[in-house]
Amino acid sequence: MSQHELQLCGQILEEHFGCLVEKVATTLIARGRSTLPALVQATKLSVKITREKATEGTRAVVYYQASIREILLRERFPLFIHTAASLFGAPAGLIVQKTLENGTLSPSKIGPTDDMSIGQLSEGMAQLLDGAFLVPLQATDHVTLNDKLIREEREAVANAGMGAPLTSTELTKLRKSLAQQRSEFNQSVDVGSKRKVVLDFEDEENKKKQRGEQYTIEKDEKFYRINTERFNLHLRNSQIAHYVKNYVNETGASLIQAMLNYGFPRMASCKEKLSPSVRRDMLGTLLRGQDFNIHGRVSNPAIEYMDLLMSAHSQIITNIDGSQYAVNLRNAVRALQVDMIESIIQEKFGLVSRRIWRLLHMRSKQDEKQVGKQAMVNNKVARECLYAMFKAGFVFLQDVPKTVDHSASRTYFLWYTSVERTCSILLSCAYNTSHRLKLRRKKEMADRTHLIEKTKRTDVLSGEAGLSEHDIEKLEELKQVQKQLQFSEWRIDEMVMLLRDFQ
Amino acid sequence: MGPPTLSQTEQTLLVTLRKFPKGTNHQALLDHLQTWTETDIVEGLNSLSSKHFVDFLESSTQGVIFRARDAEEATKWDLLDRNAACPHRALTLNRESRRTGSMNEQERIVYQFIKASSNKGTWVKDIKVKSGLHGQVVAQAIKSLEKKSLIKAVKSVKTPTKKVYMLAEIEPSAELTGGAWYTDQELDVEFIDQLSNQLFKYIGAKSIPPDPQFIYPSSHPFPTCADLHRWISKSGITTVELSRADVQSLLDRLVFDSKIEQIPIGGTTGNDDDDEDLDEWNMDEDSEDVWAYRASRRNFTDGSAWTDVPCGRCPVFSFCKEGGPVSPSGCVYFKKWLEY
Ligand code: SF4
Numbered sequence: 001m002s003q004h005e006l007q008l009c010g011q012i013l014e015e016h017f018g019c020l021v022e023k024v025a026t027t028l029i030a031r032g033r034s035t036l037p038a039l040v041q042a043t044k045l046s047v048k049i050t051r052e053k054a055t056e057g058t059r060a061v062v063y064y065q066a067s068i069r070e071i072l073l074r075e076r077f078p079l080f081i082h083t084a085a086s087l088f089g090a091p092a093g094l095i096v097q098k099t100l101e102n103g104t105l106s107p108s109k110i111g112p113t114d115d116m117s118i119g120q121l122s123e124g125m126a127q128l129l130d131g132a133f134l135v136p137l138q139a140t141d142h143v144t145l146n147d148k149l150i151r152e153e154r155e156a157v158a159n160a161g162m163g164a165p166l167t168s169t170e171l172t173k174l175r176k177s178l179a180q181q182r183s184e185f186n187q188s189v190d191v192g193s194k195r196k197v198v199l200d201f202e203d204e205e206n207k208k209k210q211r212g213e214q215y216t217i218e219k220d221e222k223f224y225r226i227n228t229e230r231f232n233l234h235l236r237n238s239q240i241a242h243y244v245k246n247y248v249n250e251t252g253a254s255l256i257q258a259m260l261n262y263g264f265p266r267m268a269s270c271k272e273k274l275s276p277s278v279r280r281d282m283l284g285t286l287l288r289g290q291d292f293n294i295h296g297r298v299s300n301p302a303i304e305y306m307d308l309l310m311s312a313h314s315q316i317i318t319n320i321d322g323s324q325y326a327v328n329l330r331n332a333v334r335a336l337q338v339d340m341i342e343s344i345i346q347e348k349f350g351l352v353s354r355r356i357w358r359l360l361h362m363r364s365k366q367d368e369k370q371v372g373k374q375a376m377v378n379n380k381v382a383r384e385c386l387y388a389m390f391k392a393g394f395v396f397l398q399d400v401p402k403t404v405d406h407s408a409s410r411t412y413f414l415w416y417t418s419v420e421r422t423c424s425i426l427l428s429c430a431y432n433t434s435h436r437l438k439l440r441r442k443k444e445m446a447d448r449t450h451l452i453e454k455t456k457r458t459d460v461l462s463g464e465a466g467l468s469e470h471d472i473e474k475l476e477e478l479k480q481v482q483k484q485l486q487f488s489e490w491r492i493d494e495m496v497m498l499l500r501d502f503q
Numbered sequence: 504m505g506p507p508t509l510s511q512t513e514q515t516l517l518v519t520l521r522k523f524p525k526g527t528n529h530q531a532l533l534d535h536l537q538t539w540t541e542t543d544i545v546e547g548l549n550s551l552s553s554k555h556f557v558d559f560l561e562s563s564t565q566g567v568i569f570r571a572r573d574a575e576e577a578t579k580w581d582l583l584d585r586n587a588a589c590p591h592r593a594l595t596l597n598r599e600s601r602r603t604g605s606m607n608e609q610e611r612i613v614y615q616f617i618k619a620s621s622n623k624g625t626w627v628k629d630i631k632v633k634s635g636l637h638g639q640v641v642a643q644a645i646k647s648l649e650k651k652s653l654i655k656a657v658k659s660v661k662t663p664t665k666k667v668y669m670l671a672e673i674e675p676s677a678e679l680t681g682g683a684w685y686t687d688q689e690l691d692v693e694f695i696d697q698l699s700n701q702l703f704k705y706i707g708a709k710s711i712p713p714d715p716q717f718i719y720p721s722s723h724p725f726p727t728c729a730d731l732h733r734w735i736s737k738s739g740i741t742t743v744e745l746s747r748a749d750v751q752s753l754l755d756r757l758v759f760d761s762k763i764e765q766i767p768i769g770g771t772t773g774n775d776d777d778d779e780d781l782d783e784w785n786m787d788e789d790s791e792d793v794w795a796y797r798a799s800r801r802n803f804t805d806g807s808a809w810t811d812v813p814c815g816r817c818p819v820f821s822f823c824k825e826g827g828p829v830s831p832s833g834c835v836y837f838k839k840w841l842e843y
Contacts, residue, residue: 295714440837
């Protein structure tokens with residue numbers, strides 16, 4: 001975990017819970033799992049406060065151990081709420097918001113609001129459940145990941161050693177195989193609801209209606225939690241479609257979106273390599289009634305789009321046995337990342353650098369002269385670009401010594417790119433930037449404390465004393481600044497999402 | 504002006520020598536002129552050499568070999584000699600010979616090597632090694648030959664700091680000048696940019712339908728390198744002659760710029776491993792094209808989330824720290840960005 005992540009966590013907690021929670025939690029992150037007395041000593045707060053604060057963020061801080069991932073994810077709450085609202089309407093948005101606020105939610109506890117009836121809320125809830133955006137809480141959900149891992153390891157050790165203690169090599173081996181098992185398990189297990197075979201659309205519609213009427217939040221006493229992975233999946237899918245829109249056209253984007261929507265009920269994790277496949281003859285029906293926008297006559301227009309995407313360098317469509325098509329999710333996410341890297345390079349270092357980066361990306365390791373020749377620029381220019389990108393973590397150097405003494409004058413230096421490495425560097429830059437944006441936002445607020453206080457005065461609120469024109473202007477300005485900073489924070493979080501959560 | 508007169512023996516030797524256009528060693532001459540003694544041959548060669556009718560060369564297999572010059576060149580040398588001796592006659596001599604000054608023995612040797620290198624040129628160091636002359640002598644000879652405008656120094660694009668020498672009237676080879684993309688040993692980036700733009704526009708017109716929201720089916724004849732080479736040669740957009748490999752480099756550059764995409768001809772291979780082999784194939788001048796090209800619709804003009812905030816472009820990103828000399832709260836870039 002980097003310094004930037006820690007700082008960012010602290011800030012998010014401060015924003016969401018205030019400075020005491022922040023203090024306790026950052027101490028927890030820095031120290032790892034701690035007992036209460038140890039925490040009290042480290043934070044120099046009273047026992048009572050510490051205990052209260054440590055349990056306050058119900059989801060964020062559990063059993064006196066802070067989960068960085070969960071804290072960082074809080075940054076995405078607005079996006080989740082927005083996604084739910086735009087998918088299923090405002091009631092769904094409200095439900096998600098409440099769930100996020102409380103960590104868990106029992107639908108029977110949501111009362112009707114002024115503009116939302118029980119019926120609307122029930123429908124929203126039903127849709128969220130259907131899409132597995134909300135899932136029932138299970139007893140094991142309260143066990144943190146670390147606890148699970150520790151227990152698993154303890155059991156495995158007990159089984160393997162037959163009572164005798166293990167040597168350290170045996171232990172390492174055991175841990176490795178456990179890690180292997182876990183990753184396999186994650187990839188093979190299906191979460192979320194399975195789509196049923198639909199035989200009669202109308203019948204299904206009717207059934208749904210009935211269910212909608214039957215299901216009401218008032219009767220549902222179960223507790224639910226947010227399934228963040230489903231949100232990530234949904235957001236990833238729409239980004240892939242957006243990518244296709246940039247590279248091909250609207251029609252291509254709709255087709256890919258339709259393919260992904262079709263497979264969505266069966267997607268469980270962003271780690272899956274391929275989307276559920278679509279039969280060749282089914283493809284055309286995905287965009288029923290729409291024009292395919294192909295110049296000239298072709299027998300199967302949807303296949304043209306598949307061919308186009310398969311012939312492109314990014315390879316985001318995979319053909320299975322000639323009869324099925326699937327979106328290659330891993331390649332698609334990689335293409336999104338490469339696209340982002342290219343944009344950043346173009347903005348930071350200019351066109352020639354982007355050309356050089358792509359050249360290295362497509363042709364692997366090259367020395368400086370080869371780079372200059374293929375990019376068709378002077379070697380001097382090439383060198384400058386390479387070093388600038390090297391400093392910022394976009395290209396890397398590999399040395400190939402000609403002699404055993406590794407003397408620099410008898411060594412080839414080859415340049416290469418690594419999307420993974422650059423992504424992890426960019427991720428830490430994104431955390432860092434997010435942190436700074438937050439600091440700046442805080443400062444902008446601090447600069448105008450007296451103004452903000454004034455707006456909260458009782459006489460101003462009741463309308464007895466007005467704000468001067470200057471004040472109103474300043475307030476408007478503050479609003480703009482806040483908006484701009486907040487908006488940038490969200491965009492940076494989207495960057496984090498692509499770098500961290502989509503793969 | 505007639506050629507310098509030769510004695511009977513000299514003429515006989517010269518005729519024999521001319522039987523070997525590539526030169527021969529003295530053993531072969533002995534075999535041919537069976538009545539001659541070794542001293543006769545040596546003396547004859549020396550006097551021919553002083554009259555510029557014969558070159559002494561060094562061969563790796565045969566030792567020193569002798570080669571006859573053609574008559575014209577011998578005359579030129581002779582004129583140079585006389586010219587030096589009697590300057591007032593210079594007016595009547597042809598242009599080549601009007602260059603003042605004579606060539607001494609060392610200069611002549613150096614001139615030989617430079618001439619032999621033809622349009623590739625040769626380095627001082629090579630002349631030194633091959634001639635066995637002292638470095639200073641070679642340098643002097645080169646200097647005086649340059650003064651007489653008999654040779655010229657040319658810089659190679661590959662080794663811009665080293666000079667190579669060739670005869671004044673020779674055009675340097677493409678290897679030295681860098682080929683089509685170089686003007687005065689400098690990479691002509693402007694020319695390349697212009698040409699790529701033209702090429703890009705043409706590929707765009709050939710690969711994107713008039714309504715850009717439409718796509719061409721895969722059966723559409725997307726242009727290949729050969730097509731584009733033909734088009735460039737015919738269109739007259741440049742007077743510089745471009746080879747197919749030149750056009751291929753332009754295309755590669757456009758691919759790296761993500762302005763165009765390379766697509767396999769005849770459907771999708773979809774196999775990454777083949778790519779490299781195909782690339783090499785394509786470099787071969789006579790081979791069939793395996794790639795076609797289509798214009799990419801993605802343009803990178805919309806910025807990125809990170810570089811749209813000041814930190815994404817900040818030159819002091821790594822030093823910036825709250826409480827330090829550069830900090831987010833005191834940041835001037837932010838101030839400007841938020842504009843108030
Ligand atoms: S806060 Fe300002 S100084 Fe610091 S990295 Fe961002 S732009 Fe640069």
